[in-house]
Amino acid sequence: MDIQLLSYLFVGVTFALYIGIAVWSRAGSTNEFYVAGGGVPAVANGMATAADWMSAASFISMAGIISFLGYDGSVYLMGWTGGYVLLALCLAPYLRKFGKFTVPDFIGDRYYSQAARVIAVICAIFVSFTYVAGQMRGVGVVFSRFLEVGVSTGVVIGMVIVFFYAVLGGMKGITYTQVAQYCVMIFAYIVPAIFISLLMTGNVFPQLGFGGSVGDGTPLLQKLDGLSTELGFAQYTEGSKPMIDVFFITAALMVGTAGLPHVIVRFFTVPNVRDARRSAGWALVFIAILYTTAPAVAAFARVNMINTINGENMQGTLYEDAPSWIKNWETTGLIGWQDKNGDGRMFYAADERNEMTIDRDIMVLANPEIAQLPNWVVALVAAGGMAAALSTAAGLLLVISTSISHDLLKRNLMPNITDKQELLFARMAAAVAVVVAGYLGINPPGFVAQVVAFAFGLAASSFFPAIILGIFHKKMNKEGALSGMVVGITFTAAYIIYFKFINPGANVADNWLFGISPEGIGTLGMILNFAVAFGVHKLTGDAPDNVQDIVESIRFPKGSGAASSH
Amino acid sequence: MSFESKEHAAKYWRENVRLMLTLLAIWFAVSYGAGILLVDVLNEIKFFGFKLGFWFAQQGAIYTFIVLIFVYVKKMNALDKKYNVHED
Incomplete structure (x- = not known):
């Protein structure tokens, strides 16, 4: 069967599966809609969290980014996994014991303030929308590349699917579809990686083959370092970013991960603190399977690509002899060749010898073709990319709808609505959010791609300190926490907006504060947040006794009930 | 109050925080330490075909993170039992 037919088949079957699960697990109450009734087993929740967490960007782009950045790409690997240690040790158990539905719930109750609740709602909605637009776009891109329908049609199909199971099933439907999506996604990622590892190093585990040797006996990474230097790139295993920037970006991603509402909310769905x-x-085990494979894929793909384009003897490959994938992907604009020296040969390098433009996404998308894997593997990658994008989109949409129906309406504007009415509002909010996300996916504002990466900085500089202080510093009061959040997020947002939108020309290391790029500035924002919170607290007195008693009560597991709205 | 006494509550919390800080120290050491601050020094050492610092940054830190969480889970379950504040 040809690739397109197979892709349709795989994507169609997985879609039918997701819808089937949604119908089977539809939500009947707000408790089920918001937190899946609080009855999701730990392993299933771990899997759902992994799918929720790993977006189209993790699946499609990450290996490609690492492939081009080498050692510098480690910031994503450590940053997006290390946050789970913070979640497990410092946040998840206490928030679960607290037993509410959302992050703004915690902030609002812990800091006994509707203003704090509203600020948290706004942060949550803003972070989630920027993120979800990118996912819808991802769905559209996968559709257009593998199934040859327009990006817009692809987004609409994706919207209909997400609409179905998010609106119908709420958290319960999303959780069990995410479990299925994780399986599809990880299978689609690992199968090509194993094939390529076998092909290049003879080792079945990509994580080990990564350190293995290629055909002529040279260690893969040594060969890659040699190639990189020869072609004018920085050594693959050394990188070129300044150390302070690597440090701050890693920290911003870690802390941001631990502060993202759609990740935190997943820990409200399990039965108890344990x-x-x-x-x-x-969750981290399931994420690590992909995250330890990605850097191996990155290195394999880079060696493969350089060898294919420049030829084994580094003289360049004649364009007419180029393998079919180069011509296939040329039509999508992901790879381009301009014969500058007129010798009819392609050449890839960092300096003036370079004749290629290569999009980093090609590293995962075209990988099966580069390694000449069978057609069904290519089709599998299509279904996997779709699963990655849909699962993350659904989790984010749920946060948005919960923020509106629960935090804004029930807990703030309309406290007297019944559970049934609240559920109806939640469904309506989810429906509206799907439409808005779809619109943003079809007409992406230019800044979406830029902003997604900064969602982490914003989460790191706002939510994380407020939650940590709320748990570990029982005397912290609302004045301290609120001013910390406001200062942290304002500083971070201003720095990012200045360098990314107002004066992008100045966005170079010389102008950065302490040499920290906008990607890493959230870490400084977080430190500021903590400092301001402590300072203001010193001046304004302790939190009331009843609040301190609540903090005492979330510090041990006994007596955790199901999550509730009261 | 689910603890036998205020002292028990305070002791439980102190032990919990000490465990957390110990594990976070390791968390910091493998990622920011071995993977970033000391990466150049460790890169002089070869480890199964990798430069060691590079391996920590792209593989080792992640494996350590997983171990840290499960050690925490196990130790905390024991601590909860010791102070009789575990769930049924």
Whole structure:
């Protein structure tokens, strides 16, 4: 069968599966809609968290980014996994014991303030929308590349699917579809990686083959360092970013991960505190399977690509002899060749010898073709990319709808609505959010791609300190926490907006504060947040006794009930 | 109050925080330490075909993170039992 038919088949079957699960697990109450009734087993929740967490960007782009950045790409690997240690040790168990539905719930109750609740709602909605637009775009891109329908049609199909199971099933439907999506996604990622590892190093585990040797006996990474230097790039295993920037970006991603509402909310869905801790561990296991494979894929793909384009003897490959994938992907604009020296040969390098433009996404998308894997593997990658994008989009949409129906309406504007009415509002909010996300996916504002990466900085500089202080510093009061959040997020947002939108020309290391790029500035924002919170607290007195008693009560597991709205 | 006494509550919390800080110290050491601050020094050492610092940054830190969480889970379950504040 040809690739396109197979892709349709795989994507169609997985879609039918997701819808089937949604119908089977539809939500009947707000408790089920918001937190899946609080009855998700730890391992299943770990899997759902992993799918929720790993977006189209993790699946499609990450290996490609690492492939081009080498050692510098480690910031994503450590940053997006290390946050789970913080979640497991410092956040998840306590928030689960607290037993509410959302992050703004915690902030609002812990800091006894509707203003704090509203600020948290706004942060949550803003972070989630920027993120979800990118996912819808991802769905569209996968559709257009593998199934040859327009990006817009692809987004609309994706919207209909997400609409179905997010609106119908709420958290319960999303959780069990995410479990299925994780399986599809990880299978689609690992199968090509194993094939390529076998092909290049003879080792079945990409994580080990990564350190193995290629055909002529040279270690893969040594060969890659040699190639990189020869072609004018920085050594693959050394990188070129300044150390302070690597440090701050890693920290911003870690802390941001631990502060993202759609990740935190997953830990409200398990039955008890013990499971919240375990489930964070399982989530990281499932994430690590992909995250330890990605850097191996990155290195394999880079060696493969350089060898294909420049030829084994580094003289360049004649364009008419180029393998079919180069011509296939040329039509999508992901790879381009301009014969500058007129010798009819392609050449890839960092300096003036370079004749290629290569999009980093090609590293995962075209990988099966580069390694000449069978057609069904290519089709599998299509279904996997779709699963990655849909699962993350659904989790984010749920946060948005919960923020509106629960935090804004029930807990703030309309406290007297019944559970049934609240559920109806939640469904309506989810429906509206799907449409808005779809619109943003079809007409992406230019800044979406830029902003997604900064969602982490914003989460790191706002939510994380407020939650940590709320748990570990029981005397912290609302004045301290609120001013910390406001200062942290304002500083971070201003720095990012200045360098990314107002004066992008100045966005070079010489102009950065302490040499920290906008990607890493959230770490400084977080430190500021903590400092301001402590300072203001010193001046304004302790939190009331009843609040301190609540903090005492979330510090041990006994007596955790199901999550509730009261 | 689910603890036998205020002292028990305070002791439980102190032990919990000490465990957390110990594990976070390791968390910091493998990622920011071995993977970033000391990466150049460790890169002089070869480890199964990798430069060691590079391996920590792209593989080792992640494996350590997983171990840390499960050690925490196990130790905390024991601590909860010791102070009789575990769930049924």
